[in-house]
Amino acid sequence: MKPLILISNDDGYLAKGINALIEMLRPIGDLLVVAPDHQRSAAGCSITTEVPITSKIVRQEEGLTIYSCTGTPADCIKLALNQHASRKPNLVVSGINHGTNATINEHYSGTVSIAKEGTMHGIPSIAFSLCDFDADANFAPMTPYVRRLAEKVLEKGLPYGSLLNVNFPLAETYKRIKICKMALGMWKDEFTRHEVYYNKDYYWLGGVNIDDDPNDVLTDNWALNRGYIAITPIKIDETDYSLMDEVSSWDL
Amino acid sequence: MKPLILISNDDGYLAKGINALIEMLRPIGDLLVVAPDHQRSAAGCSITTEVPITSKIVRQEEGLTIYSCTGTPADCIKLALNQHASRKPNLVVSGINHGTNATINEHYSGTVSIAKEGTMHGIPSIAFSLCDFDADANFAPMTPYVRRLAEKVLEKGLPYGSLLNVNFPLAETYKRIKICKMALGMWKDEFTRHEVYYNKDYYWLGGVNIDDDPNDVLTDNWALNRGYIAITPIKIDETDYSLMDEVSSWDL
Numbered sequence: 034m035k036p037l038i039l040i041s042n043d044d045g046y047l048a049k050g051i052n053a054l055i056e057m058l059r060p061i062g063d064l065l066v067v068a069p070d071h072q073r074s075a076a077g078c079s080i081t082t083e084v085p086i087t088s089k090i091v092r093q094e095e096g097l098t099i100y101s102c103t104g105t106p107a108d109c110i111k112l113a114l115n116q117h118a119s120r121k122p123n124l125v126v127s128g129i130n131h132g133t134n135a136t137i138n139e140h141y142s143g144t145v146s147i148a149k150e151g152t153m154h155g156i157p158s159i160a161f162s163l164c165d166f167d168a169d170a171n172f173a174p175m176t177p178y179v180r181r182l183a184e185k186v187l188e189k190g191l192p193y194g195s196l197l198n199v200n201f202p203l204a205e206t207y208k209r210i211k212i213c214k215m216a217l218g219m220w221k222d223e224f225t226r227h228e229v230y231y232n233k234d235y236y237w238l239g240g241v242n243i244d245d246d247p248n249d250v251l252t253d254n255w256a257l258n259r260g261y262i263a264i265t266p267i268k269i270d271e272t273d274y275s276l277m278d279e280v281s282s283w284d285l
Numbered sequence: 286m287k288p289l290i291l292i293s294n295d296d297g298y299l300a301k302g303i304n305a306l307i308e309m310l311r312p313i314g315d316l317l318v319v320a321p322d323h324q325r326s327a328a329g330c331s332i333t334t335e336v337p338i339t340s341k342i343v344r345q346e347e348g349l350t351i352y353s354c355t356g357t358p359a360d361c362i363k364l365a366l367n368q369h370a371s372r373k374p375n376l377v378v379s380g381i382n383h384g385t386n387a388t389i390n391e392h393y394s395g396t397v398s399i400a401k402e403g404t405m406h407g408i409p410s411i412a413f414s415l416c417d418f419d420a421d422a423n424f425a426p427m428t429p430y431v432r433r434l435a436e437k438v439l440e441k442g443l444p445y446g447s448l449l450n451v452n453f454p455l456a457e458t459y460k461r462i463k464i465c466k467m468a469l470g471m472w473k474d475e476f477t478r479h480e481v482y483y484n485k486d487y488y489w490l491g492g493v494n495i496d497d498d499p500n501d502v503l504t505d506n507w508a509l510n511r512g513y514i515a516i517t518p519i520k521i522d523e524t525d526y527s528l529m530d531e532v533s534s535w536d537l
Binding site: 072074115137139146149220236265270280 | 478487
C-alpha cells in the first residue's frame with residue numbers, strides 16, 4: 034500500500050502552487066487534499082469555532098481525492114483527519130505557498146499552520162513555500178527537491194512535536210540546501226492611512242520586514258537572499274525553558 | 286510620567302474581561318486600549334491583508350483611551366503601535382481572556398497572539414486568561430496578582446523575544462503561582478457531523494483535549510487542574526535547534 038499523504042494550503046484549492054504540489058507527490062503516495070475554498074493567506078493557526086464549516090469533493094480519481102472546505106487551513110487538517118481520511122496519513126504536506134514563510138512571519142502563516150496541525154496530531158509534516166507571490170509563479174524547478182524531501186521524511190520520520198518549514202528562493206536554479214534557524218526581526222511602517230468622507234479613516238497593512246541581524250549566516254532569510262533552499266525545523270513547544278528559572282527567582 | 290500600557294484582547298472591547306483588566310491596571314499606568322469590535326476568539330496570529338481595517342475612539346478620559354478596531358487581535362497591536370500610540374508602550378497586556386489559553390491551544394489563541402505581537406515589536410508582554418468561558422466570569426480574585434505581575438515586568442523587563450502566558454484556574458482563591466512549561470497533547474473527536482437537506486453536511490468544531498502526560502507536574506495544565514496560577518514563558522523563536530543537526534545529517 035502506498036503511503037497516504039494529506040495535502041492542504043492557504044491559497045485555496047484552485048491555486049497553482051497546490052496543484053503543482055499534487056503533481057509532484059502523485060508518484061509517491063495516495064493523496065488526500067482538503068484545502069480552503071478561497072484565499073486564506075495570513076490565517077495563522079486560526080480555527081473556526083463560532084460557525085459550522087462544510088466541505089465537498091471537487092475531484093476524485095485513482096489515488097487522488099480533493100475536497101474544498103469553507104474552513105481555515107488548520108480547520109482543513111482537523112476535518113480531514115477527523116472525517117475524510119480512511120486511515121491515518123503518513124505525512125502532511127502544505128503549500129506550495131505563493132510567497133515566503135521564512136522569519137518570524139511564520140507565525141502569521143496559514144501554510145505553516147497546516148504543518149503545525151499535522152504535527153500536533155503526531156504526523157510528520159512539511160510546509161513548502163516559494164519566494165514568489167505571483168499567481169503564475171514557476172514551481173517546476175522545485176520538483177526534485179520537494180519529492181526527495183517528502184520521501185526522506187516518509188523514510189526517516191520526524192521527532193514528535195517538530196516539523197520542517199521549507200522555503201525556496203526566487204530563482205531558476207538553486208544553490209544547495211541550508212538547514213537554518215528562524216530569522217528574528219520586526220515589521221516597520223506597517224500601516225498606511227487613508228481618509229474617506231466624514232472623517233472616517235481606514236488603514237491598509239503593508240510595511241517592511243527588518244531582520245535583527247541580516248548578517249547572521251544561520252538564518253533562513255540570509256540563505257534565501259543568497260539563492261539557497263532554507264529548511265527551518267520548527268517546534269510546537271514554544272516554552273522558553275531558560276526564562277522559567279529567571280521568573281521563578283522573582284518575588285511573586 | 287506613568288508607564289504607557291497597551292491593552293487588547295480577542296473577546297472584543299465590550300467583554301467583561303478586558304474591562305476588568307483596565308480597572309486593575311489604571312492605578313499603575315496610562316492605558317491605551319485597541320481591541321477588536323467583536324468576538325475574535327481562536328484567531329491565532331492571523332492578520333488582515335486583503336481588506337483595509339478601521340478604528341474609532343469609543344472612550345477617552347484622563348489616562349485612558351479606548352479604540353474599537355475591525356481587525357484581528359494581532360492587527361490591533363500593529364495598528365496601535367503604528368498609528369495610535371503617542372510613545373512606545375512600556376508594556377503590552379492582553380486579556381483577560383474568558384477561557385484557558387494553556388497547553389498547545391496557545392497556538393490558536395488570539396489573546397496570546399497579542400503578547401506575541403508586542404514581543405515581536407520589542408515590548409515586554411503578558412497574556413492573561415481565566416479558565417472560565419462565562420461572559421459574566423468573576424475576575425475580581427485575580428486583581429492583586431495581575432497588578433503585581435504587571436508591575437514586576439515593568440520593573441524587570443523580559444528578555445527580547447519572550448513573553449509570559451498567564452492562566453488562572455477557575456477558583457475563588459488561588460494556590461501559589463507555578464512557573465510552567467506548555468503541556469503537549471492533542472484534540473480528539475474534533476468535529477461533529479450534521480446533515481441538512483440535499484445531502485449537504487456541515488461540521489461543528491468541538492472535541493476533547495488530551496494531554497500527552499497528564500501527570501507531568503511541570504505543565505501548565507497540571508497546575509491549573511490543581512488550583513495553581515500557571516505562568517508559562519513563551520518564545521517567538523520556534524526553531525528546533527536540536528533537529529537542525531539531525532536534518533543536516535540527512536543525504537539531501
